[in-house]
Amino acid sequence: MPEPVIEARQIVKRFGRVRALRGANLTVYPQEVVALVGDNGAGKSTLVKTVVGVHPPDEGEILFEGRPVTVNTPHEARDLGIETVYQDLALAAEVDPAANMFLGREILRPGLLGKLGFLDKKAMRRRSDEAFRTLGVRIQDTSARVANMSGGQRQGIAISRAVTWASKVVFMDEPTAALGVVQTRNVLDQIQRVREHGLSVVLISHNMPEVFEVADRIEVLRLGERVASLRPAEVSMEDVVAAMTGALTFHEKED
Amino acid sequence: MATPPTPTEDIAAEELLEEEREPWWQRLVTGQSTAIALILIGLIAVFSFLKPDEFLDVNNARNIATDAAVLLVLSVGLTFVIITAGIDLSVGAVLVFSGVVAAKLMNEMGGDNWGVILAGLGVALASGLGWGLLNGFLVAKAKIPAFIVTLGTLGMALGSALLITKGVDQREVPFKLIDTVGSGRAFGEIPYLVLIAAAVALVFGVILAMTRFGRYTYAIGSNEEAVRRAGVNVDAHLIKIYAIGGTLSGLAGFMSLARFGTTTIGGHSTDNLDAISAVVIGGTSLFGGIGTMIGTVVGVFIPAVLRNGFVIVGVQPFWQQVAVGAVLIVAVYLDQLRRARYRR
Numbered sequence: 001m002p003e004p005v006i007e008a009r010q011i012v013k014r015f016g017r018v019r020a021l022r023g024a025n026l027t028v029y030p031q032e033v034v035a036l037v038g039d040n041g042a043g044k045s046t047l048v049k050t051v052v053g054v055h056p057p058d059e060g061e062i063l064f065e066g067r068p069v070t071v072n073t074p075h076e077a078r079d080l081g082i083e084t085v086y087q088d089l090a091l092a093a094e095v096d097p098a099a100n101m102f103l104g105r106e107i108l109r110p111g112l113l114g115k116l117g118f119l120d121k122k123a124m125r126r127r128s129d130e131a132f133r134t135l136g137v138r139i140q141d142t143s144a145r146v147a148n149m150s151g152g153q154r155q156g157i158a159i160s161r162a163v164t165w166a167s168k169v170v171f172m173d174e175p176t177a178a179l180g181v182v183q184t185r186n187v188l189d190q191i192q193r194v195r196e197h198g199l200s201v202v203l204i205s206h207n208m209p210e211v212f213e214v215a216d217r218i219e220v221l222r223l224g225e226r227v228a229s230l231r232p233a234e235v236s237m238e239d240v241v242a243a244m245t246g247a248l249t250f251h252e253k254e255d
Numbered sequence: 256m257a258t259p260p261t262p263t264e265d266i267a268a269e270e271l272l273e274e275e276r277e278p279w280w281q282r283l284v285t286g287q288s289t290a291i292a293l294i295l296i297g298l299i300a301v302f303s304f305l306k307p308d309e310f311l312d313v314n315n316a317r318n319i320a321t322d323a324a325v326l327l328v329l330s331v332g333l334t335f336v337i338i339t340a341g342i343d344l345s346v347g348a349v350l351v352f353s354g355v356v357a358a359k360l361m362n363e364m365g366g367d368n369w370g371v372i373l374a375g376l377g378v379a380l381a382s383g384l385g386w387g388l389l390n391g392f393l394v395a396k397a398k399i400p401a402f403i404v405t406l407g408t409l410g411m412a413l414g415s416a417l418l419i420t421k422g423v424d425q426r427e428v429p430f431k432l433i434d435t436v437g438s439g440r441a442f443g444e445i446p447y448l449v450l451i452a453a454a455v456a457l458v459f460g461v462i463l464a465m466t467r468f469g470r471y472t473y474a475i476g477s478n479e480e481a482v483r484r485a486g487v488n489v490d491a492h493l494i495k496i497y498a499i500g501g502t503l504s505g506l507a508g509f510m511s512l513a514r515f516g517t518t519t520i521g522g523h524s525t526d527n528l529d530a531i532s533a534v535v536i537g538g539t540s541l542f543g544g545i546g547t548m549i550g551t552v553v554g555v556f557i558p559a560v561l562r563n564g565f566v567i568v569g570v571q572p573f574w575q576q577v578a579v580g581a582v583l584i585v586a587v588y589l590d591q592l593r594r595a596r597y598r599r
Binding site: 073 | 465467468470473476477482484486543
């Protein structure tokens with residue numbers, strides 16, 4: 001086994017009196033798709049948010065390529081090459097897709113105008129169009145507001161943004177939850193393409209057929225802890241569901 | 256720059272067909288700024304038709320623009336604030352406070368020269384900036400709703416102005432200020448007050464439309480959390496926005512002082528509502544994320560033209576308030592319609 005790109009160990013996260021994570025682990029190897037599954041309230045989204053700096057953990061450590069790191073803000077996660085597609089997509093609906101792609105990373109005009117903060121909208125639009133094309137996201141009018149776009153297109157913009165900027169890992173929190181059949185197909189293809197580009201993907205999903213289709217490995221969370229790390233080829237969907245609900249316990253091997 | 260469909264990845268082709276691009280002329284026709292600009296043009300046309308000699312007169316146009324100048328400066332700052340889905344009720348009170356401290360300082364210094372005037376301007380801008388920073392800090396850091404924060408600073412600024420003056424207007428202002436900035440004209444034609452307001456609107460309009468600062472303003476109003484997650488310092492940006500609003504209120508206070516030669520403490524109690532109305536009539540959405548500076552300019556001129564036109568036509572000027580109220584409601588209704596059309 002190569003060294004994990006991300007390893008979260010014994011993560012504890014409390015919200016008031018609620019312990020959302022009680023010593024959760026997460027391991028992500030280079031260029032693999034890990035599905036993070038678990039029942040509602042198992043702590044999937046919270047675990048992701050502790051790793052990507054939205055809610056820094058109360059206890060536990062995060063290793064990035066073997067060295068301990070602290071990730072206190074999304075900015076620090078981004079600097080490590082980690083990007084996130086949030087469940088709510090985190091898009092600014094009243095600006096255009098290119099503005100969302102480059103949010104926080106705007107390209108400025110060359111020279112004095114750039115120093116004054118003038119945007120190079122053309123360059124941003126051109127590079128966004130390239131990214132959308134690479135990932136098969138179809139947007140006719142790239143100058144229209146995101147608010148005018150369909151759920152599939154918005155998902156595509158959020159994924160394109162994450163993939164464009166990530167150099168190591170992309171986290172996706174239920175990227176297909178709100179999508180129809182066709183758009184879901186698109187997103188799953190995009191995940192494959194992201195892996196082919198050499199990145200790792202952590203996919204939170206409730207949809208077992210989807211998980212079994214794209215994941216190289218499945219990590220199961222239950223009540224704020226990792227209870228199993230499984231390979232889709234070696235287990236059945238029933239096994240995974242059983243692990244999620246606690247009907248079946250797998251021996252957690254610690255590396 | 257349309258994306259050519261790649262045959263191998265043409266899965267979502269069905270979805271494509273229903274996503275027709277709206278041509279620019281259609282956007283121009285259906286855009287809210289256009290509708291409001293048409294209302295303004297219509298008003299001008301009606302008044303020009305009714306009283307061509309009096310309404311369509313250079314002096315009259317100059318009057319309208321001068322009347323609108325101070326309100327425009329307030330509204331420019333407020334446009335930024337409202338695009339972030341915030342509000343600033345304190346602009347009129349900060350205007351009064353800034354005017355009062357500027358007048359007080361200039362009187363203390365005495366003399367009728369540019370040094371005194373510049374000192375007055377400096378202190379007006381600084382006090383506006385101070386109130387703006389306080390607003391911004393309380394909104395961004397203490398997370399108190401902007402409505403409450405600025406309602407509080409409205410009272411504090413106005414109360415402080417009254418404390419400083421003991422409730423009596425400062426009537427002593429350097430004559431040079433009134434004579435030049437207050438009533439002078441550039442090239443003998445354009446009042447300096449109008450020139451200042453136009454420059455402010457132009458500069459901040461460019462900032463809003465073309466710079467990263469403007470982009471963050473729209474994005475924050477659209478989805479503050481998304482901007483935060485994109486690694487932008489949202490709190491600092493909001494503080495800057497309220498600081499700009501405060502500083503422009505300070506400038507407006509100094510302009511008002513130059514124009515009237517007195518602090519007019521009692522005359523600005525509805526400035527905040529007038530400015531908010533102007534910004535909203537101009538198409539800026541109270542829900543944030545949407546708005547333009549050109550819209551705000553139009554929004555400032557509609558009440559100004561109405562007031563002036565009613566006086567000339569001989570309608571009781573009180574009708575202006577009624578008419579502006581109706582335009583305001585229509586403007587927000589248009590905004591709602593537009594949002595309903597976009598939301599899926």
